[in-house]
Amino acid sequence: MSLSTPTRRLMAAAAAGAVLTLATAACGGGDDGASAGAQDDRTTLEAPKAAPAASPFGAACSAVPADGEGSFTGMADDPVATAASNNPVLSTLVTAVTKAGLADTLNSAKDITVFAPTNDAFAAIPKATLDKVLADKEQLTEILTYHVVQGRNGPDRLASAGTLTTLQGGQVTVAEAGDTYEVNDAKVVCGNVPTGNATVYIIDTVLMPK
Numbered sequence: 257m258s259l260s261t262p263t264r265r266l267m268a269a270a271a272a273g274a275v276l277t278l279a280t281a282a283c284g285g286g287d288d289g290a291s292a293g294a295q296d297d298r299t300t301l302e303a304p305k306a307a308p309a310a311s312p313f314g315a316a317c318s319a320v321p322a323d324g325e326g327s328f329t330g331m332a333d334d335p336v337a338t339a340a341s342n343n344p345v346l347s348t349l350v351t352a353v354t355k356a357g358l359a360d361t362l363n364s365a366k367d368i369t370v371f372a373p374t375n376d377a378f379a380a381i382p383k384a385t386l387d388k389v390l391a392d393k394e395q396l397t398e399i400l401t402y403h404v405v406q407g408r409n410g411p412d413r414l415a416s417a418g419t420l421t422t423l424q425g426g427q428v429t430v431a432e433a434g435d436t437y438e439v440n441d442a443k444v445v446c447g448n449v450p451t452g453n454a455t456v457y458i459i460d461t462v463l464m465p466k
Contacts, residue, residue, distance in 0.1 A: 311448070312328055312446060312447065312448050312449045312450075313411075313436075313446070313447055313448060314436060314444060314445050314446040314447050314458070315445060315446075316345070316374070316445035316446040316458060316460075317446040317449075319344075319345050319446075320343060320345065320446065320449075321343070321344070324342070325342035326342040326343040326344060328449060328450070330342060331343065331449060331450070331451050331456075332450045332451060332452065333452060334451060334452050335362070335363035335364070335451060335452045335453045335454075336362050336363065336365075336368070336370055336451040336452070336453055336454035336456065337350070337353055337358070337359040337360075337362040337363045338359075338363060338452075339451040339452070339456075340353070340372060340451075340456075341359075345374050345375060345458065346372055346374065346375070346458070347375055348373075348375045348378040348379070349372055349373055349374075349375075349378070351390070352378075352390060352396060352399075352400060353400060355390050355393065355396060356393055356396045356397045356400055357393070358397065358400055358401075362404070362454075363453070364453075365404075365453060365454070366453060367406070367407055367408050367453065367454070368404055368405065368406055368407070368408070368423075368453065368454045368455075369404070369405040369406075369407060369408060369409040369420075369454060369455050369456075369457070370403060370404050370405075370454050370455075370456050370457070371403045371404075371405075371428070371439050371442070371456075371457050371459050371463060372403065372456050372457065372458050372459065373403070373442070373458075373459055373460075373461065373462045373463070374445065374458055374459070374460060376460065377442070377459065377460050377461050377462050378462060380461070380462075381462060398424055398465055399424075399462070399463075399464065399465065401422060401423040401424040402422045402423075402424035402426055402428070402463055402464070402465040403422070403463055404422060404423045404424075405420045405421070405422055405423070405428070406421075406423065408454070408455040409455060410448065410455070411437065411447060411448055413430075414430045414431070414432070414437045414439075414444075414447075414457075415430075415431070415432040415437065417430055418430070418431075422465075424465055426465045426466060428440050428463060437457070439457065439459055439463065440461075440463055441461055442459040442460055442461035442462075442463060443459065443460050443461070444457045444458070444459055445458055445459065445460050446458040
C-alpha cells in the first residue's frame with residue numbers, strides 16, 4: 257500500500273530523530289585511552305544552557321485541567337498524540353487523528369509544532385461535511401498534516417516568520433495579533449503548550465489547505 261506524501265514526511269521526521277540518536281551514540285564510542293590522550297590537545301566547550309520555556313498563554317488555557325494527565329504538567333510528559341488524548345478540549349481532534357492512523361507517527365516524530373483545533377472549531381463545520389471528511393482517510397490526512405510544522409516554534413517565531421511550511425507541503429501564515437497570534441484565519445486560544453515531542457498551539461478554527 258503506497259503512503260501519501262504528508263504521511264511520508266511525518267515518517268521521515270520520526271526517522272531523522274532515530275538516525276540522530278544512533279549517530280550520537282556511535283560518536284561516543286571508541287578507545288578511552290585515545291580520548292584521554294587527546295583531551296590535552298583540545299578545548300572543552302560547555303553546551304549553552306537553554307533559555308527557560310515560556311508558560312502557556314491564552315484565555316482558553318483555563319479550560320485545560322489543573323492536574324492529571326490532561327494538565328499542562330501531564331501533557332509535557334507524553335508525546336503529542338497521547339497528550340492530546342488526555343485533554344478533553346481536543347477530543348474531536350484525537351478522533352480525527354485516530355481515523356487517519358496518524359497517532360503513532362505523530363508520537364514518534366521529533367520536535368514538531370502542532371496547531372490543534374478545539375472541539376468547538378470542529379463543531380463549526382457542518383456535520384455532513386465533517387462526517388464526509390472523517391470518512392475519507394486521504395483527505396483527512398491532508399488536512400491534519402497541514403496543522404503540523406517541523407521544529408518547535410515559540411511565540412517569537414510565530415510573530416516574525418510570516419509563513420511556515422507544513423508537513424502537508426502547503427504554507428500557513430502566522431502573525432502576532434494583539435495579545436495572541438493568528439494562523440491563517442484561526443486565532444491561538446491557548447498557546448505554547450509543551451508535550452514530550454511537540455509544542456502545541458490550540459486554535460479556534462480548523463485550517464484547510466488550499
